[in-house]
Amino acid sequence: xxxxxxxxxxxxxxxxxxVVCSCFEVTKADIQNAVNEGIxxxxxxxxxxxxxxxxxxxxxxxxxxxxxxxxxxNESKDKSN
Numbered sequence: 001x002x003x004x005x006x007x008x009x010x011x012x013x014x015x016x017x018x019v020v021c022s023c024f025e026v027t028k029a030d031i032q033n034a035v036n037e038g039i040x041x042x043x044x045x046x047x048x049x050x051x052x053x054x055x056x057x058x059x060x061x062x063x064x065x066x067x068x069x070x071x072x073x074n075e076s077k078d079k080s081n
Contacts, residue, residue, distance in 0.1 A: 015028070016028050016029040016032065017029060020051060020062055020065055021049075021051040021052060021054065021061075021062065023053070023054025023055055024050040024051060024053065024054060026049045026051035026062075028065050030049050031045055031049060031051060031062065031065045031066055031069060032065070032069045034048045035066065035069035035070055035073055036069075036073060041066075042062065042066050045062065045066050046062070
């Protein structure tokens with residue numbers, strides 16, 4: 001049973017279609033796309049996607065996704081230089 005839980009966690013962890021903000025149905029992919037378009041801060045992501053602008057329960061998740069997207073983008077830039 002524990003193996004199944006871990007397997008489901010790993011499958012969902014990187015799921016780009018996972019909804020991060022249920023108030024505005026913003027997905028991880030929406031946030032990653034915003035960062036790839038040049039957005040560089042959490043507040044800019046909120047303005048563009050409306051993520052976290054409703055009830056606010058998703059703010060910690062949004063911050064993690066934004067941080068990881070910016071980190072990933074910077075790492076790919078470093079590799080190409």
